[in-house]
Amino acid sequence: MINYDVLKKYPLCDRCFGRLYAKLLHTTNLERGRALKLAKAIEAEINNDKETLKILARSGVKEIKNIDIETESCPWCRGIFDKVESLINKTIEKLKDYEFKTFLVGTHIPEEIKSLEEEIKTDYMEGIKQEFGRIFGKILAKKINKMPDKENPDIVIHINPYTEEISLQINPLFIKGRYIKKVRGIPQTRWLCGFCKGRGCVYCNYTGKKYPISVEEIIGEPILKATKGKDYRFHGAGREDIDVRMLGDGRPFVIEIKEPKVREIDLKKIEEEINKDGRVEVLDLKFCRRKDKVLIKNTPHRKTYRALVYCEDQISDEDLKKLEEELKDREIYQRTPKRVLHRRADLVRVRKVYKVEANKIDRNNFELIIYCDGGLYIKELISGDEGRTKPSVSSILNKPCYCKELDVIKVHDGETNGRDE
Ligand SMILES: [Zn+2]
Ligand SMILES: [Zn+2]
CATH class of the missing domain: 3.30.2130.30 (VC0802-like)
Incomplete structure (x- = not known):
């Protein structure tokens, strides 16, 4: 039933009264409300129902005879x-x-x-x-x-x-791509000065930064300029340490430009501009969606590393053969490395090494090509981190070894972590 009583309390306009029954009949709220009110007014005239006629006049029915009442303003839409x-x-x-x-x-x-x-x-x-x-x-x-x-x-x-x-x-503009970091010493993201937290101080030469440049800035600044945005955020598919190069066909990333004024930018031109830097190179720049950022941040990818290892004792061909055999499809129990304990919870992670290839360089130096799960700390896999990583290159050889240089040579973004594959 139509509730005309509501008009006693609130002088709803035609549109608002019609909106109360919006799901009925295929017409506009305005027309529906007006039709309902007119029908009621006709009925009230037949019954000589003065009270109802007054109420209807007050809510905007102007056709009623012999009633002089001003239409009141509608409390729902207020115009x-x-x-x-x-x-x-x-x-x-x-x-x-x-x-x-x-x-x-x-x-x-x-x-x-x-x-x-x-x-x-x-x-x-x-x-x-x-x-x-x-x-x-x-x-x-x-x-x-x-x-x-x-x-x-x-x-x-x-x-x-x-x-x-x-x-x-x-809303932000999202662009994805892959980056290659050809030199050591550059962090992936902007790193604030530890003393002033970005405000600028004597220690950071008033730059507010611990490192003068980052992959994030080399890629982000030219895009920010082209899009006339406010700021940007870099989201990598994992990250390498400052002293580690990222080679091969690069690491996937998504860059998020906040409040861009321009969205139609020529990504090929941007790519060329970024690549002029020489230290960092990008490829496959493409526009993408917010969900790609979430995907890239949360999917652990397997990696292939190249490590240059120094051994305190002399190494033999048997040693290297032993390494290849013992580390094949091997689960590594890794307690959070001492060097990252200040920012990561102390727990034991299990990651798998699938394959290792060892090449002798000289008496104390050799190269390791390691294919493993994402999230495995390679420097500790080599040193053993005072027993926190088991087994390790050092523990297998029973000789102290250290990682001198490390490169990521492939991020296997088609393959996620897994124990048995
Ligand atoms: Zn209204
Ligand atoms: Zn500072």
Whole structure:
């Protein structure tokens, strides 16, 4: 049944009254509300029901004879639908600095409107937030000739039509690729000065940084400049130590540009510009989605390393053969290395080495090619970390060994960690 009693308490306008029954009949809220009110008014005239006629007149029915009552303003919409045009113009003005393809409108309504809606709702109602957002989005899309997108909008327009507040949420731009780090001594991400935490001090020569440059900056700065963004974040598929090179066909990464003004950038040109640096090189730059960032950060990949090992004692060909045999498909029990204990929980990780190839260089030096699970600490696999990594190259040979140089030569991003494959 239609609840006309609600009009006794609240003089709802035609559109708002129609919205209470929005799911019935294929018509607009405005037309539905008006039709319901007119039908009721005719019935009230037949019954000479003055009280109902007054209530209907107060809520905007102007056709009733011999009643002189002013229409009261509607407490639900408070006239927000008359402001659509001006709010759209205000929004377009705000959007003019940004390049984007898709958008989403987020409508926000005051608490008191929400409680009113809660009080008068019917099973057939549409929320006023939904109706406003729908109408606003439709007209805006047409005016700016862009598509609404619920899943991955470039920009979210937050609007409160009651207070006329409009703010833009500029979603990040994501670009993926692979990087090669050809030199040692560069950290993967920006590293703040330990003394001043980035503010700048005598120790860091007022740069705020512990290291002058990082892979993140070499890749991020040219992209930031091209996109006119606010800042960027680098997400690598794992990371190598500062003194470790990243060679082969590189390590996958995603770079996230915050609040870009430009989205249509020429990635081939950017690639060339980044590669001028010489220390870091990128390849396969492609636009991607937020989910690629999550995937890249959370999937452990197997790696192949090349390590240059120094042994305190003389090494023999038998030693190297023994290493290859003992480390084939071997589970390594690795307690968190001493050198990373300050930032990682102290626990034992089990990682697998699948294959090792050992090549003698001279009496005390040899090279190891190690194919293993991601997350295995190679320097400790060699030294043994005072018994915290078992077994280790040192423990198998019963001779103290150290990693002198380390390179990642392949990130196997098609293959995840596993015990038995
Ligand atoms: Zn209304
Ligand atoms: Zn400092």
